[in-house]
Amino acid sequence: MMQMEKDNYLRLRETSNHSICVIWLALFLVLNGIMLSMGIIKIHDCPIQPKIPLYMIVAGVIGIVSKLLPIINRKLHWRIIDVLVSVTYLIDFIWVILGSVWIYSIFKPNFNPHGGLYCDETTYLMAFALVTLHWIFLAVFLVIALCCCCCACFSPEKL
DSSP, rough: OOOHHHHHHHHHHHHHHHHHHHHHHHHHHHHHHHHHEEEEEEEESSOOOOOHHHHHHHHHHHHHHHHHHHEEEHOOHHHHHHHHHHHHHHHHHHHHHHHHHHHHTTSSOOOOTTSOOHHHHHHHHHHHHHHHHHHHHHHHHHHHHHHHHHHHHHHTOOO
């Protein structure tokens, strides 16, 4: 009886972990799709820094590809896809740095299209929010990874 309860608990935990991963994946795919769409639609609506819509397009594509490649590779198990995923993550990191420079360098741009050089408010604020969230997620991930490393290094079995 006890083993059956344990098996049921493990199955339930695995199912709920899978569901949470699917929800996060869907959320990030939607955000990447919105970035891509908005970048395409607003490609000419940020003359003060024309690279911001371009940043959104490329970041959206990279985000979608980086989420889908590992899913595809769960079935194929091709080494080349693992390499592509790693390259995609590296490109994503470099692109976030470039996007940060482009976005943060014109902080508080003119949003009025009739007042000289401007940037569409929705485009700019979305790019600003998403690049900032990217840095926040990276910081949280690094803190969690550091905590895991510390726990592993200083666990009672190691001492």
